[in-house]
Amino acid sequence: MSSSTAALGAPPRRRRSGGSLYFTAGILISAVFVLPLAWEVLRSFQPASAIISPPSLKSFSHLGVSNYRQLLTGQDDILRNVVNSLIVAIATSLLTSIVATLAGYGFGRFRFRGSGIAFAVVLVGFMVPFQAVLTPLFLELHYLHLLNSLIGLALFYTAFNLPFGVYVMRNTFLQVPRELVDAAKVDGASTMSTLTRVLRAIVMPGIATTFLYAFLFAWTEFLGALTFVTNGATYTLPVALSNVETNTYGSVNYGYLVAGAVIAMIPCIIVYVALQRYYVRGLVSGAVKG
């Protein structure tokens, strides 16, 4: 049938016009999202004085990397804060992904007494904004000697990312065909090797979502980091940037602000691009007849 319709010529032409419409719309919508970012990147190469003046073509004649140089090599030692943030974000996302995967495997693939209630309790974590429990959390971390500690911060972020992670992973495991797990069992895989050797590749999109979500949360979180870390050497990037951007008298250095925002963007983009391939749908295709 396809060859006969192709011979008529009409459907391909329609597809071509539909395609160009699709691409035009895609480019326009992308522009809405990309332009502010591009604008910010461009602005970050301007001196602070030019950033706050109204934009004009002339103001783009003095582009340079002074903002970055001062931010990265100045006395503020922002690189150390970048490393701190990376440690916290990576630890948070790894820990969240591992715990959420194991919990999701349990909730999604095993029937046990009280699983419904346990899952509901996990979801309650969704409903509690951590800002509301900041004081008890401060005391808790204090007693555990985890204030001013990157590990303490990572544990705190993990705890508040787990409800979402467990929810995502449970749903991901629920979608795995039962027969696939049965086949692994019959083939001789243990509960753990079923997870690590058979299901891992199939639930990867869920793991990637959980990882990315936790990474972005930990990388950008401000209030918790400001509360639980009081030592400048342990500051994460958002806290450190807010410190260097605002000088003693409260005026804001927009050069630092914009350059700092660009630096902060880079790891997010790298992690997103690295994990993006796992979002490709149809990973399970061919496993079972759909």
Place this chain on the structure above:
Amino acid sequence: MAPITLDHVKKVYPNGFEALHGLDLHVDEGEFMVLVGPSGCGKTTALRMVAGLEDISGGTLRIGEKVMNDVSPKDRDIAMVFQNYALYPHMTVSENIGFALKLRKMPKDEIRRRVTDAAEVLGLTEWLDRKPGQLSGGQRQRVAMGRAIVREPSVFLMDEPLSNLDAKLRVQMRAEVLRIQRRLGVATLYVTHDQTEAMTMGDRVAVLRAGELQQCDSPQVLYDHPANLFVAAFIGSPAMNLFEGGLSADRRTLMIGDQHVAMPESVDAVRPGLRNYANKAVVVGIRPEHLVPATEGDPSVLDSKIDLVEALGSELLVHFAIDAKRVQAEGANEEAAEGLNAGQLEVHGEGVARLDPRADVKAGQRLRLAVDATRLHFFDPSSGAAIWD
């Protein structure tokens, strides 16, 4: 290689639903046993219990001499083929086939040799590096078979492995599955809802209904000597014609609706049990091929009106109506019985005859059909049991 024995095996779910009421079944070494029945009859549950994927609530399961009730699937030395193939999507064909061997920490050379052998048997050699997503349905089915045979298990379990294939491929794969099973000589338990598949493949066929075994015998015995109405209606395509009937006091006349069919004395020799049914109601079963256009002098004749003629080339399927109540065993024909609760369904007397393609018949005509009374089947209307001795 080992026989499978189910001894009064029961399945009761936590909510109290009893899916199997004590199943007794023995599959000999090398035997191809088909479990057949309508959906929900417990056949897949039984198979999954043998595989170790469902707990056994009661009774004993043996593979060989060993009681397997609480043995984990991997230690039962079984291989299973699933309805939806259940291939690992991220592994290549050869990794899929060799996965179980790899888990058993078999040396790599040995795995490669076995995978290559299995691929050769199944004609998969050129696809070994492909992933399941790149294969057709038939090829995926073969990979699933390959995964089972490479293990050289003592028992094969197959859960409707051909039901996702198109009709032509299904016929081809039927032969292929049989060929492989014969070659390996492994006890096989094969679940299907398709009675044609059951008849063509099974050394023996076990017919299940609502968690109870109805009859287990060779396909021909099931066809010729069904134990009850359900088996009679389930086995055979087109299905047996079943009508409400009654015997006269001298048992020489059978009433089907308002028609009177002569019952020669020879019937008594075949069905001595009928002596208890003088002047009583019976269910009469007629296989479609036991109806032929009547000639002058035929003693046992049904007068019918032709509704529809299906010409299949090798035969004609003539759908006719007679003035009698048709009986249908619940569950045997799912489409017709859908929505019914229990008991038997009454539809006005329609039937099917399988006639010679050269028979001169047309829709709308009246047709006199001769029946050989010794080949009629009789069932007790209340219990549904076949009347033999």
